Amino acid sequence: MSYFHIPLQGQVYLALVIDIELEKRSQDLAFDAELLRFGAFNIVQEQLEKEQEGVVFQTRDGKIAAILPGNSETVEVATQHLAEQVQGSLNKYLKLSSTIGIGRKYNTLQQIPQSFQEAVSSIEYRYLLGIDKVISIQDLEFGKGLDQAHFTSWEKQFISALKTGKASAVSEILLKWFQELKSNTSSIEGCRSSIYQLLVSLMNYVVDIGFINTVVVSHNMFAEVAALKTLDEARHYLERTCHALILKLSEQRTTVRTSQMQAAEAYIRENYCNDSFSLNELCSHIFMSISYFSATFKQHTGETFIEYLTRLRLEKAKELLTVTQLKTYDIAARVGYADPQYFSVIFKRNVGSTPKEYRHRQKENLSL
Helix, strand or coil, X not given: CCCCCCCCCCCEEEEEEEEEEHHHCCHHHCXXXXXXXXXXXXXXXXXXXHCCCCEEEECCCCCEEEEEEECCCCHHHHHHHHHHHHHHHHHHHHCCEEEEEECCCECCHHHHHHHHHHHHHHHHCHHHHCCCCEEEHHHCCCCCCCCHHHHHHHHHHHHXXXXXXXXXXXXXXXXXXXXXXXXXXXXHHHHHHHHHHHHHHHHHHHHHCCCCCCCCCCCCHHHHHHCCCCHHHHHHHHHHHHHHXXXXXXXXXXXXXXXXXXXXXXXXXXXXXXXXXXXXXXXXXXXXXXXHHHHHHHHHHCCCHHHHHHHHHHHHHHHHHHHCCCCHHHHHHHCCCCCHHHHHHHHHHHHCCCHHHHHHHHHHHHHC
């Protein structure tokens, strides 16, 4: 310090580190990042070096740091106040958000590196607290953390919410879980570890449903989450991923369901003439439960299985009555009715006339 002519006199010393959130700045006001950093450095230098007799410098990774001397009893409060002023000035004049970390006070110059490292570590706690904060290392309170049993409970709720296919349910679970992470996790690494476990659960679910090759879920999820600066960003990332997965899954289910219903209709058309043809046989053929098929088929066609089958049989019967001279019992057998009398009852109930009356009317229409 003597060599570089840096005066730094005080009872105690502490470090302050500022990380400018350039990516949070409005795009319409954005300009060259280096100019922004230069402007920010000048503001910090004006307020902390010239006015407070501190030392301000830039770090190799683009942060702005300051070493401040002061009175043992007042330096911490004064530094907190100064940090808030600096943060306000950066926002007011350059529209920049920032996170400021403050280390502990120390009695000797030789301990300044320790205070500096604490200030850097404080900035990392924006992961839990969010950006645009002044974070002092000595104010950080450590919680009890989340035990594995409690995590397993959250994991089950998360997967259950995914299975419902409701984006709102997933969002609600994630919001509650991340709020608990903020209040109970003992460290940033512990927090990240819990999130990574949730990512593993999500990826296992993706494998289970056969979506392993989908573009919805990134193969670089762990790296992408690790690069995020705050818990809120991690929550939004998971939320977006889950919502996209639910949408994709819904689309695929719709496609598969449509394909199954088309296969069901084709199978009915092929087998309607068989008097023993049944709903059980159809559901076995397309590998669906009777209850699920019935609800899906009704939604797809607007008719129940029996209504659809009866309509198909009677349409074929009307065609045969019109263009052939087959007896009613022959036509009944050809369209899937073993009992001619029952066929006549069903025909009159749905068409409004007996098969004989229908044929007679059709002949009259043709003669006209």
